[in-house]
Amino acid sequence: MSRHNEKTLEDVLAILQRHKKPVSAYDVLDEMSVAKKRTLSPPTVYRALAALKDRGQVHRVESLNAYVACRHGRHEQPCIMSICEDCGSVEECIAPDVLRDLASIAAQSGFTPVRHMIEIHGVCASCREGSMAG
Amino acid sequence: MSRHNEKTLEDVLAILQRHKKPVSAYDVLDEMSVAKKRTLSPPTVYRALAALKDRGQVHRVESLNAYVACRHGRHEQPCIMSICEDCGSVEECIAPDVLRDLASIAAQSGFTPVRHMIEIHGVCASCREGSMAG
DNA sequence: TGATTTGCGTAATGCTATAACACATCTCCA
């Protein structure tokens, strides 16, 4: 069983929660150093991120190699992430119907899904408004 | 307008087509060197991959940082990739319904999608059979 | 022919992630 350093996990999660945008592992590392709380090394950060991910408190954004704190509280459902290419913000939403459809499509060829990744790049509402106004 | 070295593009595409599994940019590089066709450098390979991607002949698998040749002929629709975690093979399929649903979900919060990424990790039919038999 | 544009090839570097190992802590048992 995992018996992680809770302090590290809390610190890493706090950093992710302070950002709206996805944050890279090395950004976390840098913020830790600047805050002088502690100097961590990459494996420490990656282990913390992995533990937080296992608990459902953090999601990895595959298309950005970066991480975001979960905004939905803990959920077992995989989520759909909408990533704004303008401001970098990420919206999470859960759509059981889509996931069910995906699973059935995969199943048509005998494929058994284990984990899904759905990421949509585009422009968020406020950036769109901004560009239309300006 | 892009006026790429077609020879390079063909060579890179040929390597991707020889593999069922996703191939990293550096794998391509290594195969080129071994075949002694030419010694390429990373930017050359990345540029070729980008050009092939623009043409719809290659897909990037975000969750693996790797690339596969498109099996569907050129298509404008984004595709759903089912990745077997056992044998590493990738199946592509196109599901307009799912994409439409995704777009409408995103639109509910005013988000305008530009590009989708749907990757499903799991176990393919033949690996599943194998594991059930053995 | 010379000026300009465009893309290629190379060297160098940066970013992302993990392997390997030494050390600390906990557990179990005598």
Place this chain on the structure above:
DNA sequence: TGGAGATGTGTTATAGCATTACGCAAATCA
């Protein structure tokens, strides 16, 4: 109490993925 074994942490080093910067060559145009 203390020694053996298991488990996890922190650190060093390195592996793997990707891009920047820049000089050169080919095409385009005056």
